[in-house]
Amino acid sequence: MELKRTIKFEADRDPEFVRWISHTVGGERIRHCLQCGLCSGKCPLSLYMDYTPRRLMHLSREGFKEEVLGSSSIWLCTACYACMVHCPKSINVTHLLYALKQRAIEEKRYPRRFAIPVMARQFSDMVRGSGRITESWLIVKVFLRTSIWRLFGMSGLGLKLLRTGRMPLKRERVQRRAEIEKLLDSVAATRKELAI
Amino acid sequence: MKYAYYPGCSLRGTGRAYEESLLAAFRLLDVEVEEIDDWNCCxxxxxxxxxxxxxxxxASRxxxxxxRDHSEIIAPCAACYLVLNKTQHYIRDYPDIKLxxxxxxxxxxxxxxxxVKVRHPLDVLLNDVGPEAIAAKVKVPLNGLKIAPYxxxxxxxxxxxxxxxxxPTSMERLLEACGAKTVRYPLKTTCCGGSQKGxxxxxxxxxxHYLLSEAQKNGAEVITTVCPLxxxxxxxFQKEAGERxxxxxxxxxxxxxxxALALGAPADTIGLQRGFVPIRPVFAKKEIAYA
Known part of the structure; x- marks a missing residue:
């Protein structure tokens, strides 16, 4: 029998996390949250979440980093912005969810072979290399790195897309690809210089 | 005025029919567009x-x-439209991002x-062209085809x-100008899950499934969308969702x-052959005599 403490202690809080979340772009207003729950009510995914957006807002600003970054909600958010447009205190909830997702990816807090961070990485690599996304290649690359058997399961769909001309075999590319690399390198350099 | 046109990656892949039909409609309505030179993924x-x-x-590239040459961009893909708009807002609001x-x-x-102003085709068609001008150019009325606008x-x-x-009601106003009927569709702005299926x-x-069954329950013969995803x-994934x-x-x-169909564009030039759930039987039932 595994016994777990069900009450959170003051000492579980992480002040660094509080500072970070309230200074991240879009997070400035998190302390204004009224806990009204409109975000959770409007969220089409909240019924699958361990912590609903309302609870996530509160846990975040109080510094319960472990609970927040380990939450399934981060990965369930589809960025549909329903929470954000209905927030009576104009809190950028969607943007905060993005920030949490980035942080969880940075700290590698996700299951092995989890598709979302793999997809994000493959997507950004393809943009660096080609400047544009060829959807079919992206999907193949993601499934090769997550679950090959699902790729076979999708071969029927692939054939249908191919037959209807919706899966071009030629890859989409930007002509002046050097510009994309320069752009990306410049962002990395400025970020390092200004530590943002 | 000539608009800058930003197709985005999906309209060159799974969403080809969107680009084909939109450009056909623009041609028939004399809306001039020019593709952004060497655009990149948003x-x-x-x-x-x-x-x-x-x-x-x-996005800012x-x-x-x-x-350089235009004052307005048309961005048909929902994700592109949002990202371009968001980028403009954040560059204005955050000095660090601007720098x-x-x-x-x-x-x-x-x-x-x-x-430059970022605009959606629905906005341009409704507010720059107008439903009356569209109705005047309809060659193939949609004969009361029942649509769930998503x-x-x-x-x-x-x-x-x-x-x-x-x-929102812009899609209803445009398609009703073409002779279609729209059904009540309360889920019209509810998320489809995006890339979550993957x-x-x-x-x-x-x-x-919720989106599909709600449309069917309300009597829709077709769902219309504005987003490739x-x-x-x-x-x-209609069949797979149905199995669950x-x-x-x-x-x-x-x-x-x-x-585009209502304006008289031939069916094979607007990507109707690219769909997985056959639409032609529906047109036949409604006696829509498309080109």
Whole structure:
């Protein structure tokens, strides 16, 4: 029998996390949250979440980093912005969810072979290399790195897309690809210089 | 006025029918567009989750390229439309982001002056062309075809620039001008799950099914979309979602396909052959005599 403490202690809080979340772009207003729950009510995914957006807002600003970054909600958010447009205190909830997702990816807090961070990485690599996304290649690359058997399961769909001309075999590319690399390198350099 | 046109990656892949039909409709309505020279991926929702700052720089290259010759951009893809709009807002609101973007553009000889307006085709068709002008040019009336207008999330949220965020009606007004009828569709701005069908399939399939069954229950003969990912999700996974719940068979078209068809564009030039759920029997039943 595994016994777990069900009450959170003051000492579980992480002040660094509080500072970070309230200074991240879009997070400035998190302390204004009224806990009204409109975000959770409007969220089409909240019924699958361990912590609903309302609870996530509160846990975040109080510094319960472990609970927040380990939450399934981060990965369930589809960025549909329903929470954000209905927030009576104009809190950028969607943007905060993005920030949490980035942080969880940075700290590698996700299951092995989890598709979302793999997809994000493959997507950004393809943009660096080609400047544009060829959807079919992206999907193949993601499934090769997550679950090959699902790729076979999708071969029927692939054939249908191919037959209807919706899966071009030629890859989409930007002509002046050097510009994309320069752009990306410049962002990395400025970020390092200004530590943002 | 000539608009800058930003197709985005999906309209060259799974969403080809969107581009084909939209450009056909624009030609028939004398809306002039010019593709942005050497445009790049906007970063979409995915890039934002790994590196937001970089995604603003990527999007701003397109804005800066368009600004050289145009004052307005048409962005048909929902994700592109949102990202370009969001980038403009964040460059205005956050000096750090502005600095990063300006420096990055400087290295490739571009400058962003915040002089270009990002617009959705629904907005342009409704407010610049107008439903009366469209109705006057209809050659193939849609004979009361019953449509569930599905907007998805990113056209109306978070920046409501031309329509209501909870109950938009621009698609209804355009398609009714072509002789269609629209059914009540309260889920019209509820999320389809985006890329979740690929990453967390059970959840994605549930969301897809609710949208389909609601449309069918309300008597829709076709669902119209404005987003390549919504269209792809609702159409391609209909059977799979049905296996988890109850089977549905609703054709899912881009609004522009019906618009172009009504304006007289031949069916094989607007991507009707690219759909997975057959639409022609529905047209036959409604006696729509398309070209």
């Amino acid at each position: 970063g979409a929702t995915t890039y934002m989750s790994v590196d937001e700052l970089t995604s603003y720089a990527l 397109n804005l800066a390229l368009a600004e 990063v973007v300006n420096r990055a553009l400087d290295t490739i000889g571009l400058k962003y002056r915040d002089k 907007y998805g999330c990113q056209i109306v949220r978070p920046y409501s620039t031309f329509d209501d965020q909870g109950d 990453t967390l399939p059970e959840v994605g399939l549930d969301l897809i 919504c269209q792809f999700n609702l159409e391609s 719940h109850r089977q549905t068979a609703v054709p899912v078209l881009y609004f522009s396909q019906l618009l």
